[in-house]
Amino acid sequence: MNILLEIMLATPFIGGLLAFIGGKVHRWVRFAVAVTFSFLTLIEAFVYYNVTIKGVVWGSLFGSKLILQTNPISWLFLFIVTAMSFLIVIFSIGDMEEDRIKLDSYYMQLLFVEGAMIGIVLAGDLITFFMFWEIMSWTSYFLIIYGGKKSVAAGYKYIIMSIIGAYSMFIAIAMLYVKAHSLVYADVATTLAHSSATFVVWTVVLLGIGFFVKAAIMPLHTWLPDAHSEAPSPVSPLLSGVLIKMGAYGLFIVLYGFLSVQLAGNIMPSVFSTPILLYIIQWLAALSIVLATFLAIMQEDAKRLLAYSSISQIGYVVLGIATGTSLGVAGGLFHALNHAIFKGLLFLAVGAVIYRTGTRNLSDLGGLVKKMPYTFTALLLGIIALAGVPPLNGFVSKWMIYEALLQKKEVFLLIMAFIGSTGAFLYVYRLIHSIFLGQLPKKYENVKDVPILMQVPIWVLAVSTIIFGIFPGLAMNVIVKGMKLFGFKPIAYTLFGFPQGTAMGALKVINISAVLAIAFVAAWVLFLILSKSRKVSQYDNYAAGQVVTPELKYNYSFGFYMSFGRVIKSILKLGIERIYNYWVDAAKIFGDYYMRRVYTGNLETYNSYIVIVVTIAAAAILLGGKLW
Amino acid sequence: MVKMILIAIVAPLLAFAIGLSFMMIKRKFVARIQRRYGPTIIQPIFDIMKLLLKEDNISHGIIFSLGPIIAIAGSILSVFFIPIAGLNMLTGSGDLIALLYIMAIGSLGMALGAGDSANPNASIGISRALTLMFGYDLPLVIIVISVALQYHTTDLSAIVAAQANGHWALWSLPLSAIVGFVVTYGALGEHPFDIITAPHEVATGPMVEYGGKHLGFLMINHAFHLYVEIALFVDLFLGGASNIFIFYIKMFAVFFIMMMFDEVLPRFKIDDAVRFFWKWPTVVALISLIIVLVK
Numbered sequence: 001m002n003i004l005l006e007i008m009l010a011t012p013f014i015g016g017l018l019a020f021i022g023g024k025v026h027r028w029v030r031f032a033v034a035v036t037f038s039f040l041t042l043i044e045a046f047v048y049y050n051v052t053i054k055g056v057v058w059g060s061l062f063g064s065k066l067i068l069q070t071n072p073i074s075w076l077f078l079f080i081v082t083a084m085s086f087l088i089v090i091f092s093i094g095d096m097e098e099d100r101i102k103l104d105s106y107y108m109q110l111l112f113v114e115g116a117m118i119g120i121v122l123a124g125d126l127i128t129f130f131m132f133w134e135i136m137s138w139t140s141y142f143l144i145i146y147g148g149k150k151s152v153a154a155g156y157k158y159i160i161m162s163i164i165g166a167y168s169m170f171i172a173i174a175m176l177y178v179k180a181h182s183l184v185y186a187d188v189a190t191t192l193a194h195s196s197a198t199f200v201v202w203t204v205v206l207l208g209i210g211f212f213v214k215a216a217i218m219p220l221h222t223w224l225p226d227a228h229s230e231a232p233s234p235v236s237p238l239l240s241g242v243l244i245k246m247g248a249y250g251l252f253i254v255l256y257g258f259l260s261v262q263l264a265g266n267i268m269p270s271v272f273s274t275p276i277l278l279y280i281i282q283w284l285a286a287l288s289i290v291l292a293t294f295l296a297i298m299q300e301d302a303k304r305l306l307a308y309s310s311i312s313q314i315g316y317v318v319l320g321i322a323t324g325t326s327l328g329v330a331g332g333l334f335h336a337l338n339h340a341i342f343k344g345l346l347f348l349a350v351g352a353v354i355y356r357t358g359t360r361n362l363s364d365l366g367g368l369v370k371k372m373p374y375t376f377t378a379l380l381l382g383i384i385a386l387a388g389v390p391p392l393n394g395f396v397s398k399w400m401i402y403e404a405l406l407q408k409k410e411v412f413l414l415i416m417a418f419i420g421s422t423g424a425f426l427y428v429y430r431l432i433h434s435i436f437l438g439q440l441p442k443k444y445e446n447v448k449d450v451p452i453l454m455q456v457p458i459w460v461l462a463v464s465t466i467i468f469g470i471f472p473g474l475a476m477n478v479i480v481k482g483m484k485l486f487g488f489k490p491i492a493y494t495l496f497g498f499p500q501g502t503a504m505g506a507l508k509v510i511n512i513s514a515v516l517a518i519a520f521v522a523a524w525v526l527f528l529i530l531s532k533s534r535k536v537s538q539y540d541n542y543a544a545g546q547v548v549t550p551e552l553k554y555n556y557s558f559g560f561y562m563s564f565g566r567v568i569k570s571i572l573k574l575g576i577e578r579i580y581n582y583w584v585d586a587a588k589i590f591g592d593y594y595m596r597r598v599y600t601g602n603l604e605t606y607n608s609y610i611v612i613v614v615t616i617a618a619a620a621i622l623l624g625g626k627l628w
Numbered sequence: 629m630v631k632m633i634l635i636a637i638v639a640p641l642l643a644f645a646i647g648l649s650f651m652m653i654k655r656k657f658v659a660r661i662q663r664r665y666g667p668t669i670i671q672p673i674f675d676i677m678k679l680l681l682k683e684d685n686i687s688h689g690i691i692f693s694l695g696p697i698i699a700i701a702g703s704i705l706s707v708f709f710i711p712i713a714g715l716n717m718l719t720g721s722g723d724l725i726a727l728l729y730i731m732a733i734g735s736l737g738m739a740l741g742a743g744d745s746a747n748p749n750a751s752i753g754i755s756r757a758l759t760l761m762f763g764y765d766l767p768l769v770i771i772v773i774s775v776a777l778q779y780h781t782t783d784l785s786a787i788v789a790a791q792a793n794g795h796w797a798l799w800s801l802p803l804s805a806i807v808g809f810v811v812t813y814g815a816l817g818e819h820p821f822d823i824i825t826a827p828h829e830v831a832t833g834p835m836v837e838y839g840g841k842h843l844g845f846l847m848i849n850h851a852f853h854l855y856v857e858i859a860l861f862v863d864l865f866l867g868g869a870s871n872i873f874i875f876y877i878k879m880f881a882v883f884f885i886m887m888m889f890d891e892v893l894p895r896f897k898i899d900d901a902v903r904f905f906w907k908w909p910t911v912v913a914l915i916s917l918i919i920v921l922v923k
Contacts, residue, residue: 533842
């Protein structure tokens with residue numbers, strides 16, 4: 001059975017190569033291979049449901065063993081990765097147009113990213129982890145730049161920030177290697193337990209920079225809005241739903257696999273009974289939640305809006321994980337799963353709209369509910385889940401995070417978490433309103449709903465938002481069991497929610513949804529009894545005496561929250577990106593004005609450098625290796 | 629079981645009746661302030677009946693029609709989570725924090741329906757409603773946190789029980805109670821916060837295209853909305869009540885004070901309303917929260 005771990009890791013890589021070769025034969029061979037292998041991986045992942053396997057050695061490097069392992073927490077992320085990848089491969093078949101670009105390597109990269117992420121969650125040592133981390137960064141970079149001209153610049157930004165993060169991680173790993181001579185997780189944990197506080201803090205901060213770049217926690221988020229919005233439609237859900245979760249997973253491993261709350265509490269002061277390092281992470285996450293929400297509200301581009309929303313939602317994940325209590329960490333991990341589901345759904349649904357209309361500019365769209373009713377319904381479920389409204393899944397995980405913060409009396413963070421959720425109402429309504437409600441522009445009168453191949457992944461995710469919302473116990477089964485391995489006290493839960501005593505109040509989502517359904521049916525029946533309504537066209541509308549015609553643009557869509565923008569004007573002016581750009585400019589000036597004097601591009605100058613260096617070197621040798 | 633079904637039927641009807649009675653009283657009260665005689669006291673019932681029984685109803689689409697239905701379903705759901713006169717109903721299935729989000733279901737339905745009416749006035753109305761909601765939500769969550777910390781629970785029935793025998797949160801958390809009143813007032817969208825409907829600007833906003841039975845449903849929903857917001861305030865700060873009459877008297881007292889403000893104030897600009905909520909109510913609520921934390 002243990003050999004399967006290696007097979008599972010290899011499956012997507014083999015699938016990727018075969019898809020590439022198969023594409024040379026015929027495109028349907030490529031599709032078949034990609035679908036088969038991503039499905040195989042998903043099946044193989046289910047073998048490990050709630051299984052813990054420690055230490056399958058698959059090689060060694062620098063005298064450190066390379067290890068694969070799995071536990072329920074890894075499985076949670078494994079499930080996110082494999083399930084989402086499978087759905088995205090199916091969606092890609094419908095969405096990616098063949099004639100525009102060659103797609104053989106697209107499917108290869110797609111499966112390679114999947115394989116790399118599987119490697120990350122199965123890694124049992126830091127070398128394996130880092131190796132797959134780098135493969136993930138590079139392959140996802142190639143996926144991003146499939147999106148056309150603008151995406152190249154976005155991808156460039158992404159890969160540069162990823163490299164900065166990777167270097168920072170690399171330094172931390174090197175530090176650990178020098179100290180521990182082994183990078184297996186267990187050895188790292190023992191080393192850290194006997195290290196000074198300074199060493200621990202440096203290690204966590206350096207690793208954390210790598211994770212925070214990937215998870216796009218402010219102030220390291222600047223790559224995300226560009227990359228996630230410019231990437232092709234099927235890649236955005238992979239980036240937003242899955243890839244940024246790797247940062248959260250890494251953070252979880254470092255905080256609770258290597259360290260523990262008790263250990264961290266022993267070596268550093270505590271605030272609100274939280275070690276200060278965790279407390280700072282909580283604040284960064286909370287700031288991400290609020291600021292990204294404000295920015296999302298002001299966006300005019302559907303995918304950019306969702307990208308900022310991802311920064312905000314990953315903030316909840318990190319905030320939950322950094323609380324350090326059983327309830328909070330479980331909430332954070334559950335939110336990682338939920339966010340993958342609803343953000344994947346939203347990006348795919350918006351991708352479907354782009355597929356049919358060719359634009360993602362919110363003010364160009366409108367009224368599509370009559371043309372694309374299935375996509376509308378799915379997107380509606382997605383935004384309800386995102387806004388954290390019961391009975392869908394986003395509500396339960398956010399509720400857990402709120403309760404955990406309330407239990408710890410971390411009121412200011414809690415206020416920020418609440419505000420981010422209320423703000424989410426604003427931007428999700430803007431999204432659904434501008435695309436599907438309001439007046440239908442004349443040019444979209446012949447738009448149809450997307451083909452079945454694109455509907456299926458969207459609806460699988462839409463149904464999942466309901467399932468995990470009403471039955472949070474399904475996910476809690478895995479999360480609670482996994483957290484026990486990391487030394488957390490198990491929290492009490494039922495299939496439908498949480499009994500009294502787990503949090504500060506009880507929750508039973510099935511009752512909420514059942515009563516809502518009954519109330520809905522009752523109101524509906526009353527509605528049907530009354531006399532039937534007559535359907536009128538959208539031009540038969542109140543316009544203060546004017547006649548609405550197709551030529552008149554009678555829609556409120558651009559600058560939807562303009563008046564709110566005036567309130568937060570001073571916040572919107574703050575730009576982290578400007579600080580970074582300042583440094584970029586400084587580097588350019590340094591290069592152009594100073595380095596240009598040295599690297600002139602002139603052959604004679606270079607020759608004279610060589611002569612000078614050779615002379616000095618010769619002089620050094622003549623003087624017996626001593627210059628001074 | 630029979631008792632449960634009975635409660636399930638009676639509770640929403642009672643909530644509706646209470647809300648409707650407030651609507652009736654208000655029509656008359658406003659008229660007298662404006663030195664008019666005003667309509668007969670049961671005028672709102674006539675209005676709702678007339679609208680529901682209209683023969684010609686227009687609809688802009690399925691979502692347009694579903695909007696008012698979802699709104700009412702959401703409001704009825706909220707009714708079950710607010711303990712009234714010793715009845716806890718569903719408070720064991722969702723606490724105060726869950727209730728905050730359950731109350732949003734109805735607004736969401738309303739927003740969707742209005743959006744589908746394909747009228748910019750409706751869209752502007754929803755944009756204003758959501759902006760206003762963002763405004764009053766900040767002080768609202770702060771006072772909710774204060775109350776939860778004061779009583780060490782988020783279970784509404786436990787909060788009500790802890791306030792028995794006159795130990796109202798109004799006395800122990802006076803500042804939060806004041807903010808709670810302002811927030812409830814804002815959530816009801818009365819002057820000066822009537823920017824959502826603002827008939828002179830956006831032609832009643834979200835309701836602009838609604839008529840007939842749809843509008844009748846929205847009026848029913850308004851009655852529920854009045855009940856839910858005020859009953860929540862009574863439960864949080866005035867200690868609920870042991871029987872329905874005292875509960876009604878407390879609710880009426882709150883509503884009466886609100887009516888007095890309603891008719892004498894002009895209308896805020898949208899951004900000024902948000903700024904208002906983020907300034908004084910927030911500061912006062914934070915002071916109250918810090919007092920609870922330090923205590």
